[in-house]
Amino acid sequence: MNGKMHSATGAFSNDGMRAEILNPFVHKLELDNTYDKIKTAIFTVILLPFRVIVICYLIVTAWFLACIGLYGLSEEDLRRKPMTGWRRALRPVICFIGKLSYLAGGMAITVRGRQVSREEAPILVVAPHSSFLDSCIVYATKMSSVIVRKESMDNYVGKLINYTQPVYVWRDDPNSRQNTIKEIIERATSKEDWPQVLIFPEGTCTNRSCLITFKPGGFYPGVPVQPVTIRYPNARDTVTWTWEGPGALKLLWLTLTQVHSSCEIEFLPVYYPSEEEKRDPKLYARNVRDVMAKALGVPVLDYTYDDCRLIARAKQLGIPGATSAREVSELRSQLGLERSQLELHLAASGMAGRARWLSADEFAVRLGVPANDLSFRLYNIFVQRSSGLVYFPDYLLCAAFLSLQHAPLSHLLSYAFKLYDSQGFGRLNPSNFEEVATRCLGLCQEDAQNTFRQADLDEKGYITYDEFISYAQKKTEFAHIFASDTSHHKPKTQ
Structure with a gap:
């Protein structure tokens, strides 16, 4: 051997x-x-x-x-x-x-x-x-x-x-x-x-x-x-x-x-x-x-079995690229992105003034990596077939999920509010919140809309991360957001 x-x-x-x-x-x-x-x-x-x-x-x-x-x-x-x-x-x-x-x-x-x-x-x-x-x-x-x-x-x-x-x-x-x-x-x-x-x-x-x-x-x-x-x-x-x-x-x-x-x-x-x-x-x-x-x-x-659990959780939450989460992690590692944490820096500064839909070459430039086979394979996981482009916040959310997989879900949500606010202030209108809720909380469209209406107490037409967290802390159905070791679906086994 x-x-x-x-x-x-x-x-x-x-x-x-x-x-x-x-x-x-x-x-x-x-x-x-x-x-x-x-x-x-x-x-x-x-x-x-x-x-x-x-x-x-x-x-x-x-x-x-x-x-x-x-x-x-x-x-x-x-x-x-x-x-x-x-x-x-x-x-x-x-x-x-x-x-x-x-x-x-x-x-x-x-x-x-x-x-x-x-x-x-x-x-x-x-x-x-x-x-x-x-x-x-x-x-x-x-x-x-x-x-x-x-x-x-x-x-x-x-x-x-x-x-x-x-x-x-x-x-x-x-x-x-x-x-x-x-x-x-x-x-x-x-x-x-x-x-x-x-x-x-x-x-x-x-x-x-x-x-x-x-x-x-x-x-x-x-x-x-x-x-x-x-x-x-x-x-x-x-x-x-x-x-x-x-x-x-x-x-x-x-x-x-x-x-x-x-x-x-x-x-x-x-x-x-x-x-x-x-x-x-x-x-x-x-x-x-x-x-x-x-x-x-x-x-x-x-x-490993833990990889299965990771994929199950990503799929349950609605994370973009969920079924390819391990492949995303592998490609990020090969491209050196885990070491640089570039995506999280971008996520923290928001998306204001930045292009949100990217071609393969633009995707590589945004990541600061060579436009090669590895970057293209990473790009191809998130590409939307209708447009042939990647919605960059979706990629960043998956990258943040992988980096924060052992942290409470509330940490990921704090990034998501910045990523999906087109103005970069972390204020989500109903449409933006629906994007976050279906990608981070596993909610359907109708539940996401109902949640927004209940969280927007002042009827401003938007909610902030702090406002949503304050609302979620009072709801038992959102208790998993604050748990450091959230439950997972079990993989198919015999």
């Missing part, structure tokens, strides 16, 4: 060459021609109902068998010792039915390589994680034990998940991470005949364009692991479920109305850690990721 490069800010391929900046959390999927629309409509009528009925029948059958197998066992029993006897003998039957449910939906699962025994590799490391349909790996690996949030068990598939004897994660437990790692270590090093532990180390869904940072939890035991890759080599990608893109129901509908879909699962050779890797789980995780990236033919990118 010598000679590999890793960076906290950049993407590197396995040979150490710089990779293109990617956004692994965006997936575009549209029915872009009349033929596809007509075909999908026809199959929705004649194929979808049949497939749904058969799939539901198979899932209910598997669920019924799981109920029988779990009868008389508590969750504590499932955590204390592995299943034996007739309960364990039901697993191949449930796996067979599970595979049939995918086949009934038109998806053929191809398995390459050989799954080794638990003695050879107690842990299976699976990537990339890109879809709820990745759950097929549970059936392909003879119901290996998954890592699952305890709150996810309160649904009809909870019995099926319980049958894998999962490692539970309690999100409301402050020691959840440590307890989960402890249980993984106990399972992986136990002398008993537990199922292999199955881990998606990326921790969230991506579009398979790269492998993001692997969480080290599954590598703490220091035991050999077997890497497992998942591919969906289909002409139309109807399975990828990311931050920006179609929702789960739309993807399921489009997948079930395809004539045929494919999933390829490949078991790679067992990875045996060195003594150094056993001492350093993060190094172990990075090196396994490199092996898997090489097998997949994709670059690695040091995105």
Whole structure:
């Protein structure tokens, strides 16, 4: 594994060459021609109902068998010792039915390589994680034990998940991470005949364009692991479920109305850690990721779970360029803008007397950077297709958000009032306030207008930052503005 490069800010391929900046959390999927629309409509009528009925029948059958197998066992029993006897003998039957449910939906699962025994590799490391349909790996690996949030068990598939004897994660437990790692270590090093532990180390869904940072939890035991890759080599990608893109129901509908879909699962050779890797789980995780990236033919990118949370918060607030927030941060770093803080200086002095709509060359000049590929890519994230220009306050707001991401939202608002006041005084008329409210507070147009009317007590036709803050402090719905650690939406995970 010598000679590999890793960076906290950049993407590197396995040979150490710089990779293109990617956004692994965006997936575009549209029915872009009349033929596809007509075909999908026809199959929705004649194929979808049949497939749904058969799939539901198979899932209910598997669920019924799981109920029988779990009868008389508590969750504590499932955590204390592995299943034996007739309960364990039901697993191949449930796996067979599970595979049939995918086949009934038109998806053929191809398995390459050989799954080794638990003695050879107690842990299976699976990537990339890109879809709820990745759950097929549970059936392909003879119901290996998954890592699952305890709150996810309160649904009809909870019995099926319980049958894998999962490692539970309690999100409301402050020691959840440590307890989960402890249980993984106990399972992986136990002398008993537990199922292999199955881990998606990326921790969230991506579009398979790269492998993001692997969480080290599954590598703490220091035991050999077997890497497992998942591919969906289909002409139309109807399975990828990311931050920006179609929702789960739309993807399921489009997948079930395809004539045929494919999933390829490949078991790679067992990875045996060195003594150094056993001492350093993060190094172990990075090196396994490199092996898997090489097998997949994709670059690695040091995105983390925190990056997902950052993107989620930016999207929730309505920050311009939200889904590309990490890419913006990366480009700013490469252009040296994080060091100079030029954008914040501009934001602090307001936009009075400055052009607000910029071409690519004007954008680079305003930033004080060369007009090159990096500045153009940054420009292209914010360009408005109708005009071909960038609205510079939108870029500055995103830059300020990235620099102030750990500060209370009120700090960002103080910049926004200056940025979106065309006169430069920090006084926002209804139109300007609507811009700020939809970009910083996640308000819709109607709510923004109502908020302005309530905050403009003197009916001056404008409000200042101080006036808005005074109003917001009295409203519980704006309490998050003053919190230093605001809540985030959770990313899509399995």
